Amino acid sequence: MKVSYFPGCTLRTKARDLDLLSRRCAEALGVTLEEIDDWQCCGGVFTTARDEIATKLSSVRALKAAKAKDQMLVTVCSACHNVIKQTNHAMQTDSDFALRVNNYMNIGDPENQPYYGETKVLHFLELLRDVVGFERVQAAVKNPLTGRRIGAYYGCLLLRPGKTMAMDDVENPSIIEDFLRALGAEPVIYAMRNECCGGYITLEDKGLAAKKSSAVLADAKSAGAEAVITACPLCKYNLEKNGGGEVPVIYFTELLAEALGIKED
Amino acid sequence: MQRIGVFVCHCGTNIAGTVDVKAVAEALKSEPGVVVSREYQYMCSQAGQDLIREDIRENKLTGIVVCSCSPRMHEATFRKTAASAGINPYMVEIANIREQVSWVHKDMAQGTEKAIILGRAAIAKVNLNTPLTPGETPVTKRALVIGGGIAGIQTALDIADAGFEVDIVEKQPTIGGKMAQLDKTFPTLDCAACILTPKMVDVAQHEKIRIFSYSEVESIGGFVGNFEVTIRKKARYVKEEICTGCGLCTEMCPQKKVPNEFNLGMDNRRAVYIPFAQAVPKVATIDADYCTMLKSGKCGVCSKVCTAGAIDYKQKDELISEKYGAIVAATGFNPISMDKFDEFAYSQSKDVITSLEYERLMNAAGPTGGKLLRPSDGEHPHTIVFVQCVGSRCEACAEKGKEYCSKICCMYTAKHAMLTRDKYPDTDVYVFYIDVRTPGKNFDEFYRRAVEEYGVHYIKGMVGKVVPEGGKLKVQASDMLANKQLHIDADLVVLAAAIEPDKSARPLATMLTASMDTNDFFTEAHPKLRPVESPTAGVFLSGACQGPKDIPETVSQAGAAAAKVIGLLAKDKLTGNPCVASSDELMCNGCSSCEKVCPYGAITYIDKEFRMPDRSTRIRRVAQVNPAVCQGCGCCTVACPSGAMNLRGFANDQIMAEVDAICK
Amino acid sequence: MATEKQNEMRREQILRSSGVNPRKCMKCGKCSGTCPAYDEMEWHPHQFVQMVADGDIEPLLKSDSIYKCLTCFACVDRCPRGVEPAKLVEAVRLSVIREQGANHMKPDDIPAMLDEDLPQQLLVSALRKYAK
Structure with a gap:
């Protein structure tokens, strides 16, 4: 289609x-x-x-x-x-x-x-869940990410405002966790996954952005995540630049491509 | 032709201040049928009533119109007056010239004009009135109480003590309800079990009370005084009359991993169980979802150890039919799900619990034997944060919370905080509140003691986020009075979850044709003056199924409901309201419109034989109204497309005559 | 100082533009309990609601708080009454930067802020928030 x-x-x-x-x-x-x-x-x-x-x-x-x-x-x-x-x-x-x-x-x-x-x-995540279906994604996986403990990072933009975005439960979302399960990875749930990374404030207040981003990564790490995934370039930038670097931050598509076996085409 | 008397009341200056009562009486004199028209200072007084009676006799009146206050106020009074003077009470009409005229108008000329018009309409109606006689039906002298919590228990005891038979239907294996799960009760801090279990025993031993535990109401038919109810007694796979409640089976059952609902899943029970030590009836129940024998036919341990021979794996659900004169709904409440409030991390951490779970943690019969221990690691918590109004007063989130105040949370949170500080002085206890609502006898004093004597930190503000991290719960909240954002490392977070009516209430209301509000609380017949009666005759309300309530209030309401039931059952016959619907069978086309709109289930359809003009006979389907069930609301008369349905006392031609008189 | 009339017009414009009805606020403080930029703000989310309701707008216009809101919408979703404080903060900020020469960030400032990983998205977002 x-x-x-x-x-x-x-x-x-x-x-x-x-x-x-x-x-x-x-x-x-x-x-x-x-x-x-x-x-x-x-x-x-x-x-x-x-x-x-x-x-x-x-x-x-x-x-x-x-x-x-x-x-x-x-x-x-x-x-x-x-x-x-x-x-x-x-x-x-x-x-x-x-x-x-x-x-x-x-x-x-x-x-x-x-x-x-x-x-x-x-x-794109909704496309995978609602149109393609996670079961079809799972069926297409060639290299399951077995044993990988990954934290989903939703940030604010994916979910909020909840009534308008209508994507998932704003306080207890599951779409990225279900996506990770489809790829064979083990989702790590942590409370800061739907809190702000600092967003555009990093341009004029690095300190605030650092506080927010590092709190997110610290929580993900303490919950046992070996990496967090995101769909937002600004989240990725903030978490990497200001988050203390304790946990690698990658795009969700990278894991998807890896699992589907098409990353290095 | 009617001979009508018109009586215009001054109501002191209430009416006469804005309506020229003399002019009204004068103007109405010339209306058709009127033979006498006069005004008087207080028509409802003894002298006023005497005046009416005298006029009825002297002028041989056949009907009267009283221009006075709302019929809700004095219609009954004037009907009695008329009856004592020898005319049918339904030949009386009230023109409401107080609430609808003098109290809402300032201008005398306008008020007078409107009063005359309303009087004219009432006269037009009386011209078409016919004498009505209410019917009588017998009363079955037995009551059904649905729900066996403290509300149902108190109602049943009060009815039974008055000498009437009562059946309690409880869906759980034991009566006791939520109160049995509580530790202490505010504001006196007596132990819930100590005051509840004697009442449970009274119920069990009362010769007039039968308990149908582990049972549900299957269907309800009939009407006030004559309800026909079918009760489903669910198979508990234990012969209730033989089981001695020794508990041996519950100790020997090899299936040990069943979440214990009595302790809200915080520990496990066996597949065969007695919910708690003081259960009534003290009889074991086998949980068919977990019993290996029932699922696979392999086990049978309980049967082997039972010396009484009470285990019966072949037991089936049993249907019991019984007749009742009155039904009391006492279906109670539950805390709402915390799934949609995960900013408080309820689903993420075992150490975020609801207040009812906290209640079990404090209870000597609870999962920790009454020691306050964190569910996650069994450690003693030092910093405890209570969050009030979780899901209550929540207008923006109808799909997750409730718009109303749950009423009981302020007090039980104060209780929890106080008891915690009392038993464990090494704890720091914070309570986040929006408002502290303590209107009750000794309630505010209780809350102030928690603050002043026990040093509980009450903080005006709300928790925004809870993050479980490194064995702690990082609580981020606002302190609005200090204008600060607080960050507290807590060991335990307790959520005062909103309460909602039990899920069984909605289907029950449908069976009872009793009305509910948008929150699924039963609606009372009048919020102030008839607070324990449903608008459906013969149905009464007890406890939190009518709205959030604490124990003192529940018990008072339960007693009030019992008093109303006793008042009903004490009668041998019920006098109905003659202003009910009736169907003209010759005009009825059998369309069922009326049946669909009737909120009381008063209309049924029958096949009836009619003689046709050619002397042949034909079977036609026609509506029939049960006058004992009909409440006279008139919905059917509006829905009926053929005009066959009419409301006695408010017939279509009477209403039209009133409208014509107003529009003249 | 703005005249009373100007102040009232500004208040009405802010309410219209945000679509917020501050009367719905029950003063629970959850917005401020949840706000990730709270400590950097002189006026906090619940105070924005209260102050706009009271017509006490000047201090908000002059405060840096309007540039500290991250537009994360946490207060919008967690408010039990549907007040949506973030929309109010945004309307106050727009009311400032829409005026001539009132941009909070100027394009000329940007080159000094760049680093090689900085995503374009950050620049457009910041310009949209800080300049008209």
């Missing part, structure tokens, strides 16, 4: 592996990620203000592009996923916002079809 794909800024630059392995793994599982033409950066964070329009248009353009092809829109980066899903939710539920966005879209394009959040937005 084919789905629309929004790589995002970082997967094009610093996180090329994440992009490459996502495509390769998807292909191995029978899903083609079709990159949206001329996509624009999502902006990295969702501005919750209801009167903030322009900063959300790039997400709406991506959503419309997927709608035009009647496809789901899949993202890999947690941040893109958060921004696009929240924007889509606002298009569905905030009629005032949707009206203003559609008015913008009409400028210079009188043929423009209004958009009201029809596209389904999925994170």
Whole structure:
């Protein structure tokens, strides 16, 4: 099957592996990620203000592009996923916002079809769970990660706000743990897995970012994780740069590719 | 033609202050059927009633209209007045010119105009009224109490002491309910078992009480005074009448790994078990989910060791049918699941527990023999954090919490904190609260003692996150008064989980056709004036199934429910409300609309033979109303598409006449 | 000092833009109990709710606290009353940086902050949060 794909800024630059392995793994599982033409950066964070329009248009353009092809829109980066899903939710539920966005879209394009959040937005992990199915992922595993004790790092963007992201239980999530089990690894549950790494604050307050990131890794380590996995380049950067380096941080796709036996193609 | 008298009440200045009562009386004089119309200062007074009676006799009135306060207030009064003067009480109509006119209007002219209109409507209705006579039904002098916790126990004892037979249906193998699991009770700190178990024994020994333990209500039919109930007595694989409760089987059973629900899974029991030492009935029960003999046919140890020969692996569920005059719901409560509140790490650490689990940890008969030990490693905890309102007052999260205050948590948390400090002075005890709610006799004094004498740290704020790390629980919380974020390394975290009605309450309410609120608490007939009665006649409410309650309140309500049941069972016959629905069989088309909307299950359909105009006969399906069950709500009359359904005393033509009179 | 009228308009704009109804707050303090940036903030999440409700907005506008919120939405999901304090913090921050010349971070500052691993995502996020 084919789905629309929004790589995002970082997967094009610093996180090329994440992009490459996502495509390769998807292909191995029978899903083609079709990159949206001329996509624009999502902006990295969702501005919750209801009167903030322009900063959300790039997400709406991506959503419309997927709608035009009647496809789901899949993202890999947690941040893109958060921004696009929240924007889509606002298009569905905030009629005032949707009206203003559609008015913008009409400028210079009188043929423009209004958009009201029809596209389904999925994170790559949701694609694996809800479309491919973890049992099919498990069946495709060639090198099971037996005995590897891995901690899932959700951070904030994947899960919250819970009602909008609707991905998993915000306080006791299981999607990455189930993913790890499908790969044959042993998930390590630790309480800080859904706490913030510090996010963008690292640019102006390294100290705060260090406090947050190191608390996450310390907890993962004390719970017995030999590595933590993430879907977010910024989480990875923070945890590695500011987290004290006690536990390696890797993208979830790297483990997936390894288990599927396609990492070194 | 009716001869109608109109009586306009001043209600002191309550009505006369905003309504020109003389003008109203004058204007209504010329309405059709009116032969006399007058006003008086207090119609409900003895003098006022005498005046009405005199007029009825002198003017040979056939009906009266009283323009006064709400019919809820004095309709019954004026009906009695009319009856004593010789006219049918249902020939009385009230025009509510107080609550609906004088109290809501400021302008005299407007108020007067509206009062005249309401009076005119009532007169129009009386013109079409017919005398009504209530029917009578016999009463079965036996009560059913559903639920054997302290609420059910107290209700049953009070009814039985008045000389009526009572059956208790309890789904667990023993009565006792939640109270049997508690250690001490606030605010006097007497031991729960010491005050509960004598009552349990009283129940067992009372000649008027039967206990159906390990049983559930299967179906309920009938109506007030005449309920027909089927009870499913689940197979316990032990002959109840033979078992002596010696407990030998529970010691010899080789299946030792069954989570013990009485201790909330904090220790194990055997597959054959007696929940606790003071259980009533003190009879063993075999847990079919775990018994090797029942599952695979290989074992039989309990049967071999039982000297009484009470074990019966072939026992089957038994259905018992019984008739009751009244039913009391006493289905109780449970703490909600903590699954959705994992910011407190309940699923991640054994040392994060609920208050009910803490109760078992403090109890001498609990999994630790009453020593306060951490579930994870059996160590003595030094720093204990209590979190209040977990899932209570939670409006944003209907799918995980409850919008209401659970009412009992402030007090039991104060109790836990106080007892902990009393027994273990080496502990540091923190209580995080949003508000401390202690409105009860000696309650606030109790809470203040926890703070002032026992040195419990009460902190205004909420815990945001608990992280189990290195054998400790890192608690992050706010202290709003100090304007600080606190980080406490705790050994034990205790969550005051919200409480919710037992899951059996909803299906029971459906069987009873009793109404519930959105939280699945039973609704009372009137929140202030009829707090222990369901709106469904003959159904009464006892304990936390009606709303969160502590033990003192539960026991008072249980007694009140018993008093209402006794009042009902003391009657030989019940006088019904004649204002019930009735179906015109010739017009009924058998569509079932009325049956579907009836909240009381009062409507059934029968096949009835009708003679047709050509003298042939035909069987038609028609609605029939059971007047003893019908509460006169009128839903069916609205739903009926053919107009066959009518409410006596509020017939369609009467309502239309009122509307016409208002719109004239 | 802003006039009372300006202050009231600002308050209304913040409430409209955030969609937050501060009256729903029952002052339990869970937002502040859960906030990962609490110690770096002069005004804490529960105080934002209270102060906006009271119209006491000037101190918030002037405080660095508006740049310390990590937008992790923990307070949004854990608030028992659905008040969503993070949305209020965001609306106050926007109310500041939307004004002429009030950007908290300027593009010229960025080169000095770069290191070779720094993901682009961090720059766009920071610019979105700190500048209009």
